Amino acid sequence: MSLEALKALLGPQGYIDEPRDMAPYLTEWRDRWHGDTPLVARPADTTQVAEVLAHCDRHGLKVVPQGGHTGLCGGAMPHAGAGEIVLSLGRMTRVRAVDPEGYAMTLEAGCTLAQAQATAREADRLFPLSLASEGSAQVGGVLSTNAGGNAVLRYGNARDLVLGLEVVLADGRVWDGLRSLRKDNTGYDLKQLFVGSEGTLGVITAAVLKLFPALKQQETALTAVPDPAAAVRLLTLAKEASGDRVTSFELMPRRGMEFVVRHMEGCRDPLAEPSPWYVLIDLGTAATGDDLAEAMQALLETALERGLITDAALAQSVAQRRDLWRLRESLSESQKYEGGSIKHDVSVPIARIPEFIRRANAVVEHRLPGIRPVPFGHMGDGNIHYNLDQPREMDRQALLDRWDEISLLVHDIVIGLGGSVSAEHGVGQLKVDEIARYKSGVEMELMSRLKRCLDPKGTLNPGKVVKP
Numbered sequence: 001m002s003l004e005a006l007k008a009l010l011g012p013q014g015y016i017d018e019p020r021d022m023a024p025y026l027t028e029w030r031d032r033w034h035g036d037t038p039l040v041a042r043p044a045d046t047t048q049v050a051e052v053l054a055h056c057d058r059h060g061l062k063v064v065p066q067g068g069h070t071g072l073c074g075g076a077m078p079h080a081g082a083g084e085i086v087l088s089l090g091r092m093t094r095v096r097a098v099d100p101e102g103y104a105m106t107l108e109a110g111c112t113l114a115q116a117q118a119t120a121r122e123a124d125r126l127f128p129l130s131l132a133s134e135g136s137a138q139v140g141g142v143l144s145t146n147a148g149g150n151a152v153l154r155y156g157n158a159r160d161l162v163l164g165l166e167v168v169l170a171d172g173r174v175w176d177g178l179r180s181l182r183k184d185n186t187g188y189d190l191k192q193l194f195v196g197s198e199g200t201l202g203v204i205t206a207a208v209l210k211l212f213p214a215l216k217q218q219e220t221a222l223t224a225v226p227d228p229a230a231a232v233r234l235l236t237l238a239k240e241a242s243g244d245r246v247t248s249f250e251l252m253p254r255r256g257m258e259f260v261v262r263h264m265e266g267c268r269d270p271l272a273e274p275s276p277w278y279v280l281i282d283l284g285t286a287a288t289g290d291d292l293a294e295a296m297q298a299l300l301e302t303a304l305e306r307g308l309i310t311d312a313a314l315a316q317s318v319a320q321r322r323d324l325w326r327l328r329e330s331l332s333e334s335q336k337y338e339g340g341s342i343k344h345d346v347s348v349p350i351a352r353i354p355e356f357i358r359r360a361n362a363v364v365e366h367r368l369p370g371i372r373p374v375p376f377g378h379m380g381d382g383n384i385h386y387n388l389d390q391p392r393e394m395d396r397q398a399l400l401d402r403w404d405e406i407s408l409l410v411h412d413i414v415i416g417l418g419g420s421v422s423a424e425h426g427v428g429q430l431k432v433d434e435i436a437r438y439k440s441g442v443e444m445e446l447m448s449r450l451k452r453c454l455d456p457k458g459t460l461n462p463g464k465v466v467k468p
């Protein structure tokens with residue numbers, strides 16, 4: 001009965017209930033999470049989102065907000081057999097305002113990240129958030145997961161890039177917090193409550209995002225480094241030598257490079273000799289001129305002299321830059337072709353990354369001989385994707401069955417080093433128990449109270465982030 005009422009308020013364009021047409025909303029990138037739903041609601045505007053939530057809250061229907069469905073923790077997937085409604089923001093793609101002088105733009109939640117970047121570019125501005133999933137990930141999704149990506153080192157996470165939000169609360173009321181102010185100390189910063197809350201506290205329908213001057217010079221180099229400790233010293237040198245103009249600093253192991261070259265079309269080994277580790281360095285500036293090229297050159301020479309790198313490939317054109325970045329961005333996908341893998345998205349203080357990799361490798365190799373660690377990622381942010389590929393002879397499922405056991409070993413080391421078990425992908429369904437294990441009782445209680453305060457009936461995204 002209440003489903004029929006929902007359909008009536010959304011109109012024929014505003015929902016999908018044919019199983020075949022709903023399938024894309026129930027399929028996720030890694031095929032790890034499976035679920036079902038009686039209805040995918042596709043509201044056209046904030047008013048309809050508010051009506052859907054008011055209706056569901058009143059009638060005890062549970063709602064799972066969904067953006068591009070590129071999240072990696074099962075946050076946007078409804079539970080099987082639970083009758084949860086998927087609320088897709090995909091139709092809300094309006095650019096409401098662009099203010100180049102105020103360095104801000106207001107976009108609806110369903111705009112993709114790529115669309116946000118293009119909107120900024122058209123105004124000769126930069127929206128710096130950048131992820132391999134940017135063609136599908138949406139503004140609402142990247143804010144709800146506080147996404148990181150390739151330029152956090154310079155510009156911060158999604159949290160640092162938002163000035164204001166419009167949010168529909170669980171009971172259907174709309175909070176209009178679409179302010180573009182840089183300074184506003186009038187009490188609690190409510191928008192930051194919703195950023196990173198993974199659809200459990202409210203549905204983001206629009207956002208005011210920060211813009212920056214467009215980059216006029218960019219330099220990219222793929223460097224061969226002997227080990228992660230040298231990479232840490234290289235990061236310090238890169239910041240000093242470039243006048244703090246490092247935008248990305250990405251670590252890759254040789255094994256990861258081999259996967260990419262083996263499986264991804266058009267990817268070639270960029271250096272003459274194999275190296276145990278690689279770092280992709282991006283420098284960028286909004287200033288014109290050619291001093292950035294000199295800064296990169298000087299950085300590479302000094303790094304060579306000091307033994308921090310053994311070789312480097314410097315991009316000479318936009319196409320070469322793209323090719324170097326493709327090596328890094330294809331790494332996740334290339335792992336699919338090597339069988340199953342247990343993945344971790346962790347952060348530790350940057351100086352402790354070498355210790356983390358050494359200790360974690362030793363522990364997992366001891367527990368599961370033949371396992372193939374592939375630690376890579378946003379080293380400049382202390383964020384390592386510590387992925388473990390199956391031993392060659394092992395059955396894929398046999399490895400995946402040991403996910404919890406192996407993750408516990410890795411995460412205990414991370415916590416011991418003062419790190420986090422979810423650096424950028426969030427909690428979703430994947431890490432609900434883990435955060436309860438590692439966060440203090442006080443922290444978990446505060447989170448539960450916030451959830452109850454903003455969503456007393458548990459309408460929004462049940463079972464994600466905090467358990468009822």
Ligand SMILES: Cc1cc2nc3c(=O)[nH]c(=O)nc-3n(C[C@H](O)[C@H](O)[C@H](O)COP(=O)(O)OP(=O)(O)OC[C@H]3O[C@@H](n4cnc5c(N)ncnc54)[C@H](O)[C@@H]3O)c2cc1C
Pocket residue numbers: 029064065066067068069070071072074075076089109130131132133136137138139140141142143144145146147148149150198199200202203204205332424425428461464
């Ligand atoms: C190839 C690949 C590379 C990636 N690289 C990175 C990376 O470098 N850094 C990084 O941080 N992440 C990365 N991710 C993860 C993912 O892309 C991000 O988490 C992204 O922010 C999710 O956006 P989405 O629109 O797809 O959200 P979804 O997956 O649809 O949803 C994610 C969560 O947000 C909630 N949600 C979605 N929209 C809203 C809304 N409007 N209001 C309230 N809640 C909402 C959902 O309920 C869910 O809990 C990557 C993923 C892939 C597949």
